[in-house]
Amino acid sequence: MQQVVFGIVAALIVFAAVRLVTTRNLVHGALYLLAVLAGAAILFLLFLAEFVAWVQVLVYIGAVVVLLLFGLMLTRAPIGNMALDSQTRPLAAVVSLAIFGITSTIVWKTFKGQTVHFSKPNTVDTLGRAIFSQYVLPFEIVSVVLLAALVGAVVLARKEE
Amino acid sequence: MPKGYFGEYLTLAFFAGMMLLLVAGTLGLNKLVSPKVHRDEKYLTYECGVDPVGGGWSQTQIRYYLFGLLFVVFDVEAVFLFPWAVVFDKLGTAAFVEMVIFIGILALGLAYAWRKKVLEWL
Amino acid sequence: MSMTFLADLVVILAKILIVFLVLSVLVIFIVWFERKVVAHMQSRLGPNRWGPFGLLTSVADGMKLMFKEPITPITADHVTFALAPGISMLAAFLAFASIPFGTSVLIFGHRATFEIADLNVGLLWVLAMGSLAVYGVVLAGWSSGSKYPLLGGIRSSAQMISYEIALSLSLIPVVMSAGSLSLRTIVHAQSGVIGSIGWLGPVGGVGKFIPHWYIFYHLPAFLIFLLAGVAETNRPPFDLAEADTELVGGYHTEYSGIKFAMFFLAEYLHVVTISALAVLLFLGGWNGVTPNLPVLGWIWPLLWFVAKVFFFVFLFVWLRATLPRLRYDKLMAVGWRVLIPAALTWLVVSGLAMAGSV
Numbered sequence: 277m278q279q280v281v282f283g284i285v286a287a288l289i290v291f292a293a294v295r296l297v298t299t300r301n302l303v304h305g306a307l308y309l310l311a312v313l314a315g316a317a318i319l320f321l322l323f324l325a326e327f328v329a330w331v332q333v334l335v336y337i338g339a340v341v342v343l344l345l346f347g348l349m350l351t352r353a354p355i356g357n358m359a360l361d362s363q364t365r366p367l368a369a370v371v372s373l374a375i376f377g378i379t380s381t382i383v384w385k386t387f388k389g390q391t392v393h394f395s396k397p398n399t400v401d402t403l404g405r406a407i408f409s410q411y412v413l414p415f416e417i418v419s420v421v422l423l424a425a426l427v428g429a430v431v432l433a434r435k436e437e
Numbered sequence: 438m439p440k441g442y443f444g445e446y447l448t449l450a451f452f453a454g455m456m457l458l459l460v461a462g463t464l465g466l467n468k469l470v471s472p473k474v475h476r477d478e479k480y481l482t483y484e485c486g487v488d489p490v491g492g493g494w495s496q497t498q499i500r501y502y503l504f505g506l507l508f509v510v511f512d513v514e515a516v517f518l519f520p521w522a523v524v525f526d527k528l529g530t531a532a533f534v535e536m537v538i539f540i541g542i543l544a545l546g547l548a549y550a551w552r553k554k555v556l557e558w559l
Numbered sequence: 560m561s562m563t564f565l566a567d568l569v570v571i572l573a574k575i576l577i578v579f580l581v582l583s584v585l586v587i588f589i590v591w592f593e594r595k596v597v598a599h600m601q602s603r604l605g606p607n608r609w610g611p612f613g614l615l616t617s618v619a620d621g622m623k624l625m626f627k628e629p630i631t632p633i634t635a636d637h638v639t640f641a642l643a644p645g646i647s648m649l650a651a652f653l654a655f656a657s658i659p660f661g662t663s664v665l666i667f668g669h670r671a672t673f674e675i676a677d678l679n680v681g682l683l684w685v686l687a688m689g690s691l692a693v694y695g696v697v698l699a700g701w702s703s704g705s706k707y708p709l710l711g712g713i714r715s716s717a718q719m720i721s722y723e724i725a726l727s728l729s730l731i732p733v734v735m736s737a738g739s740l741s742l743r744t745i746v747h748a749q750s751g752v753i754g755s756i757g758w759l760g761p762v763g764g765v766g767k768f769i770p771h772w773y774i775f776y777h778l779p780a781f782l783i784f785l786l787a788g789v790a791e792t793n794r795p796p797f798d799l800a801e802a803d804t805e806l807v808g809g810y811h812t813e814y815s816g817i818k819f820a821m822f823f824l825a826e827y828l829h830v831v832t833i834s835a836l837a838v839l840l841f842l843g844g845w846n847g848v849t850p851n852l853p854v855l856g857w858i859w860p861l862l863w864f865v866a867k868v869f870f871f872v873f874l875f876v877w878l879r880a881t882l883p884r885l886r887y888d889k890l891m892a893v894g895w896r897v898l899i900p901a902a903l904t905w906l907v908v909s910g911l912a913m914a915g916s917v
Contacts, residue, residue, distance in 0.1 A: 278443075303639065303701055310694075321446055327740075330683040331516050338690025339512040342720060343505040345697055349713055350502050397442045400680060400740055401527075404520030408532040415517065415535065419542040422510045426546035430553050433503035449656050449676040452575050456652045459579070460645045460821075467817040471628045480633040482705035483812050489705070501717050504891070508720040511899070515727040518906075519683065522734035526913065533914050540903055547899070556895045558888030 278322055285322075289315035297372075302348050306341055313337050324397045503555055514543050570671050578655060578675060586827045590617040593876045600880040627816035634704030635813065643702060644814065644821035647695030651828035654688035657681035658835050659743045661845050661861040673861070674743070681742040682734070685836060686727060689791065693719045695825060696793075696810050703813040711801070711809030714887065718799055721894040722790035728902035729783040732909045733773050733840045746844030749773060772843040779905045781841045783898050785874075788833035790894070792826060794875055796882035799890060834871030842867050 289312050296308035313336045320329035407415050482489050521536050550556055591606060591614055598605025606613030631640050658681070661673035678684050693716045700712015734740060737748040749772050756766040774781045790797040801809040811822050838844060845860035855862075885893070 301636075303636070303698075307639070307642075307698075324442065326442075326446075326678065326680050327520065327683065330680055330687045333687040334683065334690055335509070335512055335516055338687065338693070338723075339505075339509045339720070342693055342697065342716065343502070343509050345701075346502045346505040346713070346716075349701065349709070350499060397679065400520050400523045404524035405528065407517070407520060408524060408528055408535055412535055416538060416542075418513070418517070419539045422513060423542050423546045426507065426510050426543075427549060429503050429506040430550045430555050433499050434553050434555055445676040445678055448571055449678070451571065452656050452675050453649075453653055455575055455579075456649055459652070460649050463648075463817060463821065464641060464645065467625055467627075467629055470626055471816070472626075473628060479630055482632045482634055482703065483707060501713055504717050504721060504895075507895070508724060511724040512727070515724065515731070518728070518731045519734060519740060522731045523738055523740060525735045525910065526738055530914055533910055536910070537907060540907065544900075544903060547895075551896065556892065558891050 282319065282322055285315050285318050289319075303345070306344055306348065309344070310337060310341055313341070324394045326397060327400045327403055328398075500555075500558070507550065510543070510546070514540070570666065571675075574671065574675055579652070582652070582655065582828065582831070585831060586824055587617040587621065588614075589827050589830065589872055590620075590823075592872070593879070596873070596876045597880045600877075621820060624817050624820040629816050629818065632704055632813050636702040636704065639698050639702035640813075641818065643695050643699035644818040644825075646698065647692060647825035648821045648828075650688045650691035650695070651825040651832070654685050654828075654832045655835075656688075657684045657742060658832070658839070659746065659844070660835070660864050662857050664857045672743075673857075677743060678741065680740045682730065682740045682745070682840075685742075685832065686730075689726075689829075689832070690723060692791075692825070692829065693723075695822065699814065699822070700810040703810075705813050707808070708810050708812045711812065715793055715799055715810060718797065718890060718894070719791060719793070721891060722787040722797075722898070725783055725894060725898035725902055726787040726791055728899065728906065729780045729787060730840060731902075731906050732777045732780045735906075735910065735913060736773055736776060742839050742844075746839055746846065749843040750846050770843055770846060770848050772841065772846070774841040777841065777905070777909060779901065780909075781837070783902050783905070784837065784841070786893075787898060788837065789875065789878060790890075792829040792833055792875075794826070794830065795879040796885050797890065798884060799887055830872060830875050831868065834868045834875070837871050838864060838867040 292308045292311035292315065296305050296312060299305050299308060313332065317329045317332040317337075320326075320332060517539065518536070521532065525532060594616070595605040595613065606616035609615035609619050631637055656675045657678045659672065659674035659677070663670050663672040665671075674681075696719065697712050697716040700708045700710075700716075703709070733745065737745040739745060739748070749770070751771045753766040753769045753771050753775065756763040759765070769775060793799075793801070799809075801811075811819055814822060845864040847859065847863040
């Protein structure tokens with residue numbers, strides 16, 4: 277049952293991802309990205325990680341894509357079928373294939389032949405314990421990374437004095 | 438219907454499907470029962486009753502993007518706060534100090550943005 | 560296909576149907592209620608033609624909008640134009656899936672709880688669906704192919720994301736007190752009374768009569784939540800999205816007929832969601848201030864819940880009738896320079912207080 281749902285959702289994600297890069301309209305592209313991310317959230321749910329799933333919706337769908345849309349409105353994303361295409365398609369294809377190759381190789385090498393058993397849902401409780409007792413340093417580094425992003429944005433957007 | 442984790446989410450998916458049908462049904466029913474009278478003027482965009490001036494496009498300001506970015510940063514912070522709040526009383530002072538450092542670093546960013554006057558709209 | 564499976568299915572279907580019907584009727588009622596209350600606050604009569612006290616006015620409005628011709632501007636992006644109100648309405652309905660509105664009831668030997676899905680992270684689900692609402696606004700603004708909706712859309716989406724932060728941050732102290740993200744658990748944690756308050760000395764016994772609701776612990780967080788909640792729903796005095804005087808009608812300028820009605824429905828559903836959240840998180844949910852009357856069973860808690868939600872709905876209407884709209888720069892200033900620092904401060908203060916008491 278879970279595998280059937282996984283197959284369907286994965287197929288939908290792949291379809292949306294292909295449409296995302298082939299569509300001519302930037303905002304439609306953002307909508308397909310939305311579908312990809314929502315599909316990923318459903319996959320997290322299937323892996324019994326409900327907190328991560330809803331965080332995916334909150335942060336990626338609720339914030340990152342909104343930021344993307346703001347960026348599109350900031351630049352030229354005219355309505356209609358005006359073609360906004362760059363001449364770097366082959367290069368982009370090479371880069372994305374390389375990324376796909378690297379990540380899939382890593383995943384393959386790490387989990388080859390392993391069966392991961394999910395026994396019970398991952399609760400927020402276990403997650404919180406893990407972050408705040410084992411992974412304290414990465415957690416604090418996250419705040420520094422966020423601070424860097426924030427300062428960068430302020431420097432970019434600030435009016436010249 | 439299975440109980441437990443998958444039961445609840447199956448119910449949720451079921452509910453979502455029905456609401457999706459409802460939305461589609463509302464739009465569909467409207468298409469069925471509404472009159473259709475074609476007039477070119479009807480499909481113009483709003484401009485106080487005269488023909489629209491200029492395109493339907495106007496570029497937005499960079500401020501919106503900045504607030505979008507601030508939003509992402511603080512949304513990530515909030516996401517870390519939720520699991521922390523759940524285990525707060527079980528982990529004790531250490532977790533509290535960790536979170537104070539985390540919030541402190543981000544508050545520094547907010548203070549910086551404030552000092553650089555980007556939190557002001559004008 | 561066993562009998563229990565069928566019975567479960569029937570219960571779930573019934574629940575979904577009841578939630579949908581109640582919400583629809585509620586929205587129709589609240590639209591009428593708002594018009595009537597605002598009218599009386601302004602010494603007018605308000606709607607009084609259709610049905611007793613004009614109760615059927617909203618029904619008539621809805622019917623009228625359903626039979627209107629759908630008009631899509633020639634410059635619009637057709638698919639997205641229809642998608643935007645759909646997303647708004649869908650997200651608004653879905654947010655209710657994890658909101659519990661009472662204890663539970665025994666039907667034909669089945670214990671049916673009063674919510675559609677009892678998620679362990681129910682609070683997060685409501686917030687996630689709330690964050691989808693911004694898409695309805697930004698897509699409507701963009702897809703209309705018109706200047707005013709675009710400006711209105713981006714403006715109100717910036718407002719919504721700004722206040723979403725304050726909203727999430729104001730909820731953290733409640734989660735700290737309850738130690739759970741499940742809305743049902745949070746309500747259960749608020750049953751009973753505070754008990755004797757040590758630092759009040761001789762009059763500390765008064766705590767035995769104060770219910771153990773988080774509003775009495777986290778009043779600042781509650782106020783931040785309320786302000787941010789009103790801003791999230793784009794309701795006056797934070798209705799910059801519409802701002803008729805400067806932006807025509809905001810992001811839904813080009814919308815008419817049923818698509819407009821869908822935005823309208825979503826807005827009122829959000830009012831109910833925010834009210835329900837306020838009640839569940841700060842006002843003890845279905846816990847009443849009187850002892851439970853066993854004769855009434857599950858009806859008594861349900862009545863308490865509905866009464867509290869209606870108090871907040873009235874508050875929303877009252878705000879609209881009383882306060883003028885904020886200026887946009889003031890609005891952003893309040894969000895980022897008052898509410899967010901205040902929420903963070905309260906979080907640390909209540910953390911200190913709780914760590915001290917452990």
